[in-house]
Amino acid sequence: MSDTQLLICGKNFKQEERDRLSAAFPAAFVDGPADIAALDAGLRASLRAVAFKGHTAFGAETMDLLPQLGLIANYGVGYDAIDVTAASARGVKVTNTPDVLSDDVADLAVALLIAQARTMIRGHAHAASGRWATEGEIPLNRKVSGSTVGIVGLGRIGREIADRLAAFKMDIHYTSRSEKETPGWTYHADVVSLAKAVDFLVIALVGGPETKGHVSRAAIEALGPRGVVVNISRGSTIDEGALLDALEAGTIAGAGLDVFENEPNLDPRFLKLDNVVLQPHQGSGTVETRTAMAVLQLDNVAAFLEGRDLLTPVN
């Protein structure tokens, strides 16, 4: 039997993040949940906490490989890769890293929206290539301020996005599980009604099975030919095939996307579009925020292993 109580699970951990965790507690490391079965049985029997980073499934079978498991501490606010129901059934707590990343994700959402409407990718290529001098101006594009935006999911991140867009004099509409207290924003009970009412539709849902395909083909159709989709949540929250159909056919105006269904392997149809701004799931990808997320994950691990209250439990 080993003394090692912590497993660092995720090949995307930066070296300094692994070092920070290992400095606090003796730790083993695996690339992902699929590699846990191959660990020495004595080590598996000693592991009490997993520091997890990634988007591959962490399910019941994996949990059952770790008989002493008491905590899965997720790096990120979205823990849809972890089967929380299975964890709860086994008395395993799950934590995430909310709040510390909301600002960054909201910043990127706003910039995706403006960059799409103002054709900034094209603008940059035009200026940076020298074509501005030889070919003249780019076509006029589209005003953002004063338009109408629909926020799909007015949680922590959705609220941050709405607060920012309100400063652009935008008329804020939203959906959420129930009507919220807002400064006069317009609640819609369903996403089709929301999409029909707005110019820009910004998706800020949690991921997971409950929200899979929530922004449906019908919602995308309701958005109409001037409509723009912005998604900074999870690729799963929108019917991606319907989105691609609409972008290709021009039945909506465009999209600004940080997340995709099979990321990082994007549907190749995305790569041929000129009405999109694409980002490589970097919503929380700043030095400042990733450090804050890593520290919060470690603080949850430490709280658990040292018998204190968890900071940000989700179950």
Added chain:
Amino acid sequence: MSDTQLLICGKNFKQEERDRLSAAFPAAFVDGPADIAALDAGLRASLRAVAFKGHTAFGAETMDLLPQLGLIANYGVGYDAIDVTAASARGVKVTNTPDVLSDDVADLAVALLIAQARTMIRGHAHAASGRWATEGEIPLNRKVSGSTVGIVGLGRIGREIADRLAAFKMDIHYTSRSEKETPGWTYHADVVSLAKAVDFLVIALVGGPETKGHVSRAAIEALGPRGVVVNISRGSTIDEGALLDALEAGTIAGAGLDVFENEPNLDPRFLKLDNVVLQPHQGSGTVETRTAMAVLQLDNVAAFLEGRDLLTPVN
């Protein structure tokens, strides 16, 4: 002697803008001020108003070619191409198109700032090329919300920018000719002091000789290695050589620029940088705003030719 009282001057007028002006008043057309001398003397003697669009100089000698000239109606808020002193000396009124474009320019300024900090040009290229799948994630970048911004020139546009950035929880500092009433923003008497205090420096000055090189080499140096310049005003307002030196040497972090000294002929040094987001002077370049600008220009022309008060005189 001709009956034509209006001259449309500027090769960048869109056809629909020319049509709108010509439908209101019989009009002659030239590509720019340099072509006025070649007009028939009878026509020149009948012209009372010029609808002007462009950045080439409209000076005293040009005005003297039009003995009945009473109005130069500029398309755009910045009228630095027009010698207003010479106009005033001749009893010629000048109008511009303020306010209607402030929102658009502020929107672009905010998006330039975020796009630079969050390396969105790189991010888009990474995702849209398929390199995300083969090469993994992009490097972490930089948090915007909560940082400190300095607005150089708290006029109409500067104020719109500050109002938006306040919603990103940014600490707002500014310079202007005098201290203004603000919600607790920090006034600096000079631009070097401002640059020293902030992460992001956003230039929102008017153009013209008085502000030429206002953001000096010393100010750029004071900004320091984490500093980012955003310029949506005029290329002339910053020491462009000093800016290029700093961007090349990494003595500042980067820039987001919509305006350049010799636009559209950019200094080729700009085209080699990877720490900039460049736009082809499209701050007001939306369908909605350009229409509003054209209508306001026409309204000024109509007010003058029909003997009513000008809407937006500048002298």
